[in-house]
Amino acid sequence: EAGVAQSPRYKIIEKRQSVAFWCNPISGHATLYWYQQILGQGPKLLIQFQNNGVVDDSQLPKDRFSAERLKGVDSTLKIQPAKLEDSAVYLCASSLMVMKQETQYFGPGTRLLVL
Amino acid sequence: AQTVTQSQPEMSVQEAETVTLSCTYDTSESDYYLFWYKQPPSRQMILVIRQEAYKQQNATENRFSVNFQKAAKSFSLKISDSQLGDAAMYFCALYSGAGSYQLTFGKGTKLSVIP
Numbered sequence: 001e002a003g004v005a006q007s008p009r010y011k012i013i014e015k016r017q018s019v020a021f022w023c024n025p026i027s028g029h030a031t032l033y034w035y036q037q038i039l040g041q042g043p044k045l046l047i048q049f050q051n052n053g054v055v056d057d058s059q060l061p062k063d064r065f066s067a068e069r070l071k072g073v074d075s076t077l078k079i080q081p082a083k084l085e086d087s088a089v090y091l092c093a094s095s096l097m098v099m100k101q102e103t104q105y106f107g108p109g110t111r112l113l114v115l
Numbered sequence: 116a117q118t119v120t121q122s123q124p125e126m127s128v129q130e131a132e133t134v135t136l137s138c139t140y141d142t143s144e145s146d147y148y149l150f151w152y153k154q155p156p157s158r159q160m161i162l163v164i165r166q167e168a169y170k171q172q173n174a175t176e177n178r179f180s181v182n183f184q185k186a187a188k189s190f191s192l193k194i195s196d197s198q199l200g201d202a203a204m205y206f207c208a209l210y211s212g213a214g215s216y217q218l219t220f221g222k223g224t225k226l227s228v229i230p
Binding site for chain 1 (some may be wrong): 119122132150152157158159160161165183207217218219220221222
């Protein structure tokens with residue numbers, strides 16, 4: 001079974017530029033998550049989808065971050081414009097359903113450096 | 116709000132010895148799940164072990180076991196017969212809350228294994 005795929009693996013941009021990350025979850029997983037992991041910290045949830053609907057985006061900085069999950073499969077996370085403090089690893093995860101007992105499976109992450 | 120605290124930023128263990136990583140948490144929910152995730156330098160987060168709060172028996176997975184103290188809100192991870200491949204960041208995580216069931220992570224413990 002293929003795992004969660006993410007691209008690109010690394011991205012370097014200048015502040016005020018825009019950037020987009022892509023995630024393909026495990027086949028059949030209805031729930032998809034985007035996390036931001038700043039160096040030295042644990043991942044922080046940005047947004048959670050159930051199929052193509054948003055379940056929780058309370059911690060997403062909506063003035064600059066946006067995410068979509070068209071057709072309930074792949075997802076993209078966009079930052080526009082980027083700030084220095086957006087430098088982090090962006091992790092995508094998926095689970096079968098949005099339930100407490102469901103294990104989340106993580107992708108390898110996209111490491112973003114904003115100069 | 117739910118919180119997860121890992122008080123040991125770094126730990127080290129001799130190969131073949133046993134090490135215990137500490138985690139405390141706080142939640143107002145009565146039904147929740149606890150996880151330990153491992154994040155090797157490749158950055159892909161891997162589930163190590165999980166514990167359902169309603170279960171009194173401590174979870175075990177091969178060389179990994181937990182000491183779950185519900186009243187004390189403590190959830191430590193014991194690694195027996197440590198191997199070089201166990202070197203990684205270890206994150207304690209809590210899955211709780213109504214609605215979105217957000218996974219909250221601690222800041223992590225960096226484990227080094229000394230040959």
